Amino acid sequence: MRLRRSRARRRRGADHSTYRRPVPAPTEAPSVDRRRPPHTRRGVAVLVTAALLLPLHAATGAADDLDDRRRSAQEQADGARQRTDDLRASAEGLSADLAQAVAELAETEARLPAAQEQLREAQATLDGAERRAEILAARVVDAREQQSALRDGLARTTARDGEVRAAIGQLARQAQRGGAGASGLAVVLDAEDLDEFSSRMQALETAQRSQDRLLEELTTLAAATRHHEARLAAVGDRIGELRAEADAEVVRADLARADAAAREAEITRLLAEQEATRRRLGDMTAQAEAEAAAADRERAAIEAELAGIIAEQQRVAAEQERIRVEQERVRAEQERARAEEAAKAGQQPPQPQAPPAAQPAPPPASGASGPVFTNPTSITPMYVTSSYGMRLHPILGYTRLHAGIDLRTYCGTPLYAPRDAVVRWSQWRNGFGNQVMLDHGSVDGQSLMSSLNHLTRSTVAAGQRVRRGDLVGYSGNTGLSGACHLHFEVYRNGSTVNPAPLLGR
Known part of the structure; x- marks a missing residue:
C-alpha cells in the first residue's frame, strides 16, 4: 500500500x-494601431x-x-x-x-x-x-x-x-x-x-x-x-x-x-x-546681267516701235484732219465764188452744199462701265499666277518691273484675242519668245494695245484683223520663261499699265 x-x-x-x-509562450509582436490621427489623414x-x-x-x-x-x-x-x-x-x-x-x-x-x-x-x-x-x-x-x-x-x-x-x-x-x-x-x-x-x-x-x-x-x-x-x-x-x-x-x-x-x-x-x-x-550673275540687259533692250525696242506706230497714227490722223480742213476751206471758197457770179448775173445765189456726212461715232468703250478685255486664256475662271509690279531679281538682288501679269495656262492650250484689234506683228522677240501684238485703236481717247507672250506658235499674221474671242495662238514656254504660261501685257499710249483692272473673267 x-x-x-x-x-x-x-x-x-x-x-x-x-x-x-x-x-514559455513565444513573444508576440506588439500590435500596431494603423489608424492615423486626423492631421495625418488631412x-x-x-x-x-x-x-x-x-x-x-x-x-x-x-x-x-x-x-x-x-x-x-x-x-x-x-x-x-x-x-x-x-x-x-x-x-x-x-x-x-x-x-x-x-x-x-x-x-x-x-x-x-x-x-x-x-x-x-x-x-x-x-x-x-x-x-x-x-x-x-x-x-x-x-x-x-x-x-x-x-x-x-x-x-x-x-x-x-x-x-x-x-x-x-x-x-x-x-x-x-x-x-x-x-x-x-x-x-x-x-x-x-x-x-x-x-x-x-x-x-x-x-x-x-x-x-x-x-x-x-x-x-x-x-x-x-x-x-x-x-x-x-x-x-x-x-x-x-x-x-x-x-x-x-x-x-x-x-x-x-x-x-x-x-x-x-x-x-x-x-x-x-x-x-x-x-x-x-x-x-550665274554675269549671265543674268546679260539676259537682263538684253531684255531691257528688247523692251525699249518694243516701246520705241509702239511709240513709232502711235506717232504714225497721230501723224495720219493729223494729216486727215488737215485734209478735211483744207477741203472745207476750198468748198467754202467755191461756194462764195459761185455766189458772187450769181449776184453779178442777177440770179439767185445757189444753195450751199451740205458738208459730207460725218462718219458714225464708234461705240463707246467699255472701260468706264465694265472690263475692257475678256479672258485671253482657255482657263475659266482666269487665274493670275503673278501680278503686275516691282519684283526682286533672284540673282541680281535688285527690283525690276514685271510689266504684265502671268495667267495660268498649260503647254499648247488655246489663246484668244481679248478685244477687236489689228495684228501689228506676230514674231519672235528676245526675252518674250513668240509674241503677238494687238492694236485695239483708241479707247477713251488713248491708244490701247496688248501683247500675248511666250507662245508655242501663233495663228495670225501682221495686218490681220481679229475679233474678240478669235484664236490667235497657243501657249508655251518660249523666250525667257520658266514654265508654260501666258505673260499678258497692256500698253496705254505706248507704256505698260496693270492689265488686271481691265480684264474680265
Missing part, C-alpha cells in the same frame, strides 16, 4: 513538475490632391506648348511658301538654266520647314520615349526592392513558423512524459492540499494559454505566409510587365532616335543643296 502511494506521489510529482514548468489628402492636379497642369502646359510649336511651324511654313512663290514668280524673264536653278532653290526652301518640323517631332518622340523608359526602369527597381522585402518577410515568417512548431512539439512531448491519458481534472484532484491544488490549477491554465497562443500564432503565420507568397507572385508578374513595357519603350526610343537622325541628315542635305544652289546662282 505504501509502495503504491509512493509511486502515486512520484507520478503526481512528475505531473506537478510538468504543469509548474510550462514552455496631410495625406492634400498630397493626393496635389498628385492628381500636377499631371493635369503638366498636361495643360504640354498641350499649350504643342499648340505654340504647331503655330510657329505653320507660320514658318507659310513664310517659306511665300518665299517659294516669290522665287518661282521671279523666274519669269530668266533663261531655262537660270530658271531651273531658281526653281531648285525654291523647292529646297519649301521643303526645309517641313523637314525641320519633322525633326522636332522626332526629337520630342525620342525625349518622351526616353523619359518613359527611365520611369519604367525606376519602377522596376522599386518593384524589385519590394520583392526583396517580401522575400525577407517570408523568410522571417517561415523561421518563426518553425520556432512555433518546435514549441508546440515540446509541449506535446512534456505532456507525454507526464502521462498523456491523465486529464487536467485528475491532475488537480490528486492535489494533497489547497496550496498544491491552486498551484497545479494555475500551472494548468498557464500551459493551456501557452498552447492556445502558439496555435493561434501558427494560424496567423500560415495566413501571413500565404499573403507573402501571393504578393510575391503579384510583384513578380508586375516586374515582368514593367520590364516588357520598358523594353518596348527602349525599342520605341531606338526607332525615334533613328528617325531623328534621318531627319537631321535630310536637313543637312537640304541645307547643303541650298548653299550649292545659291553658289551656282552666284556664278
Whole structure:
C-alpha cells in the first residue's frame, strides 16, 4: 500500500513538475494601431490632391506648348511658301538654266520647314520615349526592392513558423512524459492540499494559454505566409510587365532616335543643296546681267516701235484732219465764188452744199462701265499666277518691273484675242519668245494695245484683223520663261499699265 502511494506521489510529482514548468509562450509582436490621427489623414489628402492636379497642369502646359510649336511651324511654313512663290514668280524673264536653278532653290526652301518640323517631332518622340523608359526602369527597381522585402518577410515568417512548431512539439512531448491519458481534472484532484491544488490549477491554465497562443500564432503565420507568397507572385508578374513595357519603350526610343537622325541628315542635305544652289546662282550673275540687259533692250525696242506706230497714227490722223480742213476751206471758197457770179448775173445765189456726212461715232468703250478685255486664256475662271509690279531679281538682288501679269495656262492650250484689234506683228522677240501684238485703236481717247507672250506658235499674221474671242495662238514656254504660261501685257499710249483692272473673267 505504501509502495503504491509512493509511486502515486512520484507520478503526481512528475505531473506537478510538468504543469509548474510550462514552455514559455513565444513573444508576440506588439500590435500596431494603423489608424492615423486626423492631421495625418488631412496631410495625406492634400498630397493626393496635389498628385492628381500636377499631371493635369503638366498636361495643360504640354498641350499649350504643342499648340505654340504647331503655330510657329505653320507660320514658318507659310513664310517659306511665300518665299517659294516669290522665287518661282521671279523666274519669269530668266533663261531655262537660270530658271531651273531658281526653281531648285525654291523647292529646297519649301521643303526645309517641313523637314525641320519633322525633326522636332522626332526629337520630342525620342525625349518622351526616353523619359518613359527611365520611369519604367525606376519602377522596376522599386518593384524589385519590394520583392526583396517580401522575400525577407517570408523568410522571417517561415523561421518563426518553425520556432512555433518546435514549441508546440515540446509541449506535446512534456505532456507525454507526464502521462498523456491523465486529464487536467485528475491532475488537480490528486492535489494533497489547497496550496498544491491552486498551484497545479494555475500551472494548468498557464500551459493551456501557452498552447492556445502558439496555435493561434501558427494560424496567423500560415495566413501571413500565404499573403507573402501571393504578393510575391503579384510583384513578380508586375516586374515582368514593367520590364516588357520598358523594353518596348527602349525599342520605341531606338526607332525615334533613328528617325531623328534621318531627319537631321535630310536637313543637312537640304541645307547643303541650298548653299550649292545659291553658289551656282552666284556664278550665274554675269549671265543674268546679260539676259537682263538684253531684255531691257528688247523692251525699249518694243516701246520705241509702239511709240513709232502711235506717232504714225497721230501723224495720219493729223494729216486727215488737215485734209478735211483744207477741203472745207476750198468748198467754202467755191461756194462764195459761185455766189458772187450769181449776184453779178442777177440770179439767185445757189444753195450751199451740205458738208459730207460725218462718219458714225464708234461705240463707246467699255472701260468706264465694265472690263475692257475678256479672258485671253482657255482657263475659266482666269487665274493670275503673278501680278503686275516691282519684283526682286533672284540673282541680281535688285527690283525690276514685271510689266504684265502671268495667267495660268498649260503647254499648247488655246489663246484668244481679248478685244477687236489689228495684228501689228506676230514674231519672235528676245526675252518674250513668240509674241503677238494687238492694236485695239483708241479707247477713251488713248491708244490701247496688248501683247500675248511666250507662245508655242501663233495663228495670225501682221495686218490681220481679229475679233474678240478669235484664236490667235497657243501657249508655251518660249523666250525667257520658266514654265508654260501666258505673260499678258497692256500698253496705254505706248507704256505698260496693270492689265488686271481691265480684264474680265
